[in-house]
Amino acid sequence: MPTSPSSSAQAAREALAARLREIRLDAGLTGRDLAVQCGWHPAKSSRIENAKTAPSDADLRAWCEACGAPEQAADLIAANRTADSLYVQWKRLHRTGLRRIQESYVPLYEQTRHFRVYCSSVMPGFLQTEAYATALLSSVADFREAPNDVADAVAARLARSHVVHDGARRFAMLVEESVLRYRIGEPEAMAGQLGYLLSVMSLPSVSLGVIPFTASRTLWPLETFNVFDDRQAAVELLTAQVTVTAPGEVAMYVKAFVELQEHAVYGSHARSLITSAIDALG
Incomplete structure (x- = not known):
């Protein structure tokens, strides 16, 4: 049996976090650079990217905007909501x-x-x-x-x-x-x-x-x-x-x-x- 009852949800969150990291790297930004552009504490970027903090819709829009990829925000928001619905x-x-x-x-x-x-x-x-x-x-x-x-x-x-x-x-x-x-x-x-x-x-x-x-x-x-x-x-x-x-x-x-x-x-x-x-x- 699964090791955790919420393992499917966690796997979905980790997949979303990996996509966010790829978007940041493609934009040539460090986690600190991203945090500055979004007006966040640097730790927030790290926690989102490591699937320790679930991002809000606004967080995802800000992330994509800072990385020059606003067109990806809608898909990411949908994926985030799907992950949230699993548990x-x-x-x-x-x-x-x-x-x-x-x-x-x-x-x-x-x-x-x-x-x-x-x-x-x-x-x-x-x-x-x-x-x-x-x-x-x-x-x-x-x-x-x-x-x-x-x-x-x-x-x-x-x-x-x-x-x-x-x-x-x-x-x-x-x-x-x-x-x-x-x-x-x-x-x-x-x-x-x-x-x-x-x-x-x-x-x-x-x-x-x-x-x-x-x-x-x-x-x-x-x-x-x-x-x-x-x-x-x-x-x-x-x-x-x-x-x-x-x-x-x-x-x-x-x-x-x-x-x-x-x-x-x-x-x-x-x-x-x-x-x-x-x-x-x-």
Whole structure:
């Protein structure tokens, strides 16, 4: 697995810093010369060029102007914003509520044809019922002290889940058995959610595996992650959402998914685990 959850973001920042250094060298300027022209402390140029300080849009424009390359500013600003989006704190994403982040995934979902989903703590978002999603997102809003727009966020989550039923995509989903047992919401909500899992397993586009508590493991339970068409992975941490785009790192998540699949059970065995979880609700 990646050595740092923000390694893709750091790699993107380092690539941007390298481009800035090349622009400065092409202009025949030293770091001090650049700082003088931009009106900065000399240390600022060094910190930006060594990817220790993220430049602002204004910093990038000033850098390019000082180096006689103003035409490069727009591309650099776009690259900087992309790097910034790879590791984003939930606090920042949820500052205006939860609905907007639910809706922001729609373009990616519409473009993706093959989804790999691994969940170790909660039900896959694609498969959540209204009652389960309401209980879960209410907890999220409370814990992260986000504006309470849970009803709208749940509606947006359910609306984007239509992709599971349109038949144009493939969904390979894995859940740890613990996901079936963790009680999110009232027992009735959990029973409804588990019952929905049983019904969705019959969809031809869905492959749902459950990794039993008793599985003899070669790979430990991981953080929840999604892989989209081998192009991108999304990883959910407690404090941040990580977008992984470096091909080598995406390949590691695909490798982990394939290995986790070997621990899972499917069909009647998976159904029996789900049914057992329903019975345990009493």
